[in-house]
Amino acid sequence: MKSLRVIAVSSVLVAATSGLANAQESTVKLGFAGPLTGQNANLGKDVERGARMAVDDLNANPPTIGGKKVKIELQVEDDAGDPRQATQVAQRLVDSGVKGVVGHFNSGATIPASKIYYDNRIPEISQSSTNPKYTQQGFDTAFRLVANDGQLGSVLGKYAVQKWNAKTFAVIDDRTAYGQGIADEFLKSAQASGAKLVARQYTTDKATDFRGALTAVKGENPDVVFYGGMDAQGGPMIKQMQALGMKSKFMGGDGICTGELPNLAGVALQDRQVICAEAGGITPEYAAGMEDFKKRFKAKYGQDVVIYAPYAYDAVMILVDAMKRAGSSDPAKYLPFLQKTDYKGVIGETRFDSKGDLQNATLTLYTFNDGKRQSLGVQH
Template sequence: MKARILTTTSIAVAAIAPFMQSAYADETVTIGHVAPLTGAIAHLGKDNENGARLAVEEINAKGLVIAGQKVSLRLDAQDDAADPKTATQVAQKLVDDKVVAVVGHLNSGTSIPASRIYSEAGITQISPSSTNPVFTQQGFKTTFRVVATDAQQGPALATYAVKQLKIKSVAIVDDSTAYGQGLANEFEKTVKSLGINVTSRNATNDKAVDFRAILTKIKGENPDAIMYSGEDATGGPFSKQAAQLGLRSKILAGDGVCSDKLPDLAGTGAERVVCSQPGTAPEKMPGGSAFKAKYQKRFGQGMEIYAPFTYDAVYIVVDAMRRANSTDASKILSAMPTTDFQGVTGETTFDPKGDLKHGVISIYSYKGGKKSFIDEVKM
């Protein structure tokens, strides 16, 4: 009887062994993603998340093996609502969730406070869209970004406006966020160095809807251009109201305003906007056209701005895993500084601070309700 029981048990173990092996064959590795998924710029946040999700799905479909172990990626997508306090709470949640790296956050105002939490945990943070120079100037070894900084974007936009648009005077308005103030500061320094008259420096906020008081004041100054530093949710109404008040000034703006949605928000006011965007234009990216087609097929809509950068950021994390031959967060981090990755957006290599070694700024305008690439500035 005893022998029969052993035989039955052996048969049972043998029968389930393949299923046991299958159950333990894959190691699940979690990568975090953070962006505003609610609020006025949720469309930009969802676009970033979509880019990261597309990369995760592709990598899983192709199959990923690290150190002889099959690895399945999981995206832990979180909403920081573009709020600094929420961002730190979300960052701590991702640390507690034991992510191996984080792609995010979207905004400089959320990336900067969250970066300390990732640094203390020793987790790689790659922002696809935070441009304030402070982000990588804090001395953290965990912070990286795959776009040019405002120290490059501000001067590029300013130089283009002076040399190509021939402006002689400009009023500056920022939305009082870390991003808005930082970009406006860099722009202001450059235009002043080029001898341009700054007629006034003004502040609003990222929840504002009525800009008529500021615009009426600026109309009296009659500048050749107004530089608005903020996001499209406010930059659109700002441009629309400027047109309604009959201002003749060109509207200059950075990447936060430079979205495909701007014509919907600004109406015909978008026609006077010239904006900059860190990174190569999608149509000039090595894999830009193919990426746009894949994105459209997967999500049933066109991309906004930074989806190609979140897509590349996920691949850069996986590239670090492969080079480290490990899914351990500390070993991934150790491999990050020596990144040399050729992706959709081009080549990514980092300087000692975690910034791109070679930044590119693209310049756009709007015609007939469509965003159009007009120039590229290499920094």
């Protein structure tokens, strides 16, 4: 009887252990990193919601990877948009066993973190980082879903000269990898198009008072002021330009191109021509799908999409799609399939070039009227 009990207990333990192993095998963990605190928290939470929405949609009808139904788990980390914190977050995600990463948000956080993912062979898709350096480091694990600063700056520089007939311009940037990068690209494009740089000033991504830099710029009376940075500074900067009596037109990249800018700039935005560019664009055939996504997002979270939630949503879907095609969530096995992605999602068709950049990347120019963003059309 004693031996029978031992056998029975052993059988239960084997079954339990086997069940635990199967449970472990049936969960695929992905990582998400972005600024969930700090001045860019509204943008970071936007992309986090997009990633969570994708995970919820996948788990509602669990995907099959390697012949097994799997549950997708998302480990969320806050990098606060800080390069040092981003590397700590990246190491934490690697140590926890994630099979892929969505993020980071800011180029200044994404670039240093990408080295850690590369060293550990973990694929990373940034839904928003635009600094060209991110995909120029030779890391075959790095991918992005948006146009880069070279493309954004080129289009904005040409627009300033050709559409606004700008002869002179000033540049202010926040000294981050993103802000300085896009400002430099705009400068090159505007100069190549025939305009003259009359002032170059700097601030930080935590500043609130820009009167020193703006006073120096005001003395040169430029046709256009370009700001390389985020909406948290861009909005107050427009206010302070108004207070100083500056008449210059205002430009920026996707960092200021948010629905929050009118709130940050207040009535000063109504009295100034402002153009910005979003590092993505929805072509007509995908417009209905994007509108459906925005409605579902609002119903789920009670919040409107800020900018990049749909891109984070597709980033999750693209990682899982590569796993399904590879029949494995092992990064070493699915990475070659990720590199050959041809995925039609909310943001359109995604295919990567040899560097991990988006093929046929689009961007959208916007202006602001009556406190709302207004599209000026998709550019290639």
